[in-house]
């Protein structure tokens with residue numbers, strides 16, 4: 001059941017303070033908090049909007065339908081996301097966390113402003129199918145929302161900027177930095193690696209780190225990892241119009257990867273084993289295949305079955321149970 005907004009804000013139960021915390025093993029975030037200071041009321045309003053299907057044209061689809069807390073806000077088990085009237089999209093819904101460190105959004109990086117991201121989902125005919133003016137009309141004429149907007153922004157005349165800022169106060173707070181890996185790095189209790197995890201980490205640093213760079217587990221660049229010889233989805237090319245960008249997609253973070261299946265921009269792989277088999281032996285020689293994958297006259301990254309198992313053991317240390325269970329972000 002999607003969360004139904006009420007002026008009682010049931011989601012506030014058990015939430016004391018809302019404050020952005022800088023993990024000690026991360027650099028400073030790039031999000032400008034001065035322009036949109038996060039407050040408890042603003043965060044809770046953003047949360048109410050995030051889980052409210054009222055924002056879609058037929059009032060059936062909320063942000064939380066495609067971005068589910070239990071999947072680190074990816075779309076559990078769904079390769080391509082589904083919007084209103086069961087419309088099938090063209091890309092896999094990415095997980096949402098550590099967005100405060102991102103300057104560009106979407107698989108192709110076409111949006112460069114955190115607050116602007118939801119406009120796409122709200123107005124995309126295959127996602128929430130609405131218009132911004134209708135979203136504002138619906139909220140303005142709702143029994144509870146105008147008073148909540150007034151609390152946060154000092155006015156009950158709801159504007160697009162207010163809606164987007166409120167949602168951003170919720171999404172920018174999603175920080176995932178408390179996995180076993182983080183505890184290992186910070187020398188905290190619960191951070192002791194097993195032999196397999198340790199071996200997997202060493203292999204990861206040799207073979208994956210160039211793109212899935214710590215501590216975000218992405219260098220935020222756009223690359224091609226040889227999923228096909230000719231791209232069906234042209235990726236970054238659709239925004240830069242450069243042939244050299246054809247078939248390139250943002251390197252995704254590998255944090256919480258254990259629970260964000262299926263994988264890749266089109267959700268083609270359901271297990272980490274399949275992903276590693278792809279890197280080992282399934283890679284296609286795309287014209288824009290990243291040079292990292294063209295070494296020793298072969299394409300791909302050679303990984304023995306043992307090495308694959310070890311890397312997977314390490315990847316599972318990136319699961320952040322505290323984040324997934326954090327009631328500030330859950331709608332129940």
Ligand code: HEC
Pocket residue numbers: 050061062063064065066067081082083084089091092093094095096099104105106107108117118119121122126127128167171
């Ligand atoms: C119908 C499913 C669907 C709904 C509903 C939806 N999203 Fe998404 N979301 C996606 C998909 C798919 C992408 C990736 C699109 C792309 O790369 O072209 C995405 C991307 C994003 C991103 C970018 C993440 C990144 O790392 O670049 C954010 C942030 C986001 N959505 C937030 C929201 C918010 C807020 C809402 C509600 C207003 C919402 N989404 C509603 C499917 C959905």
Ligand code: HEC
Pocket residue numbers: 204207208209210211212222223224225227248249250251252253254257260262263264265266272275279290292293301311
């Ligand atoms: C040259 C850069 C590069 C290297 C090296 C690399 N990857 Fe990737 N990886 C990518 C890109 C780009 C994608 C997204 C491709 C797409 O969806 O089109 C990706 C996607 C993934 C995904 C899917 C993530 C998701 O959320 O869908 C996993 C898992 C993954 N890589 C694991 C690894 C592992 C493990 C290694 C080391 C064995 C590795 N990668 C090495 C660039 C790289």
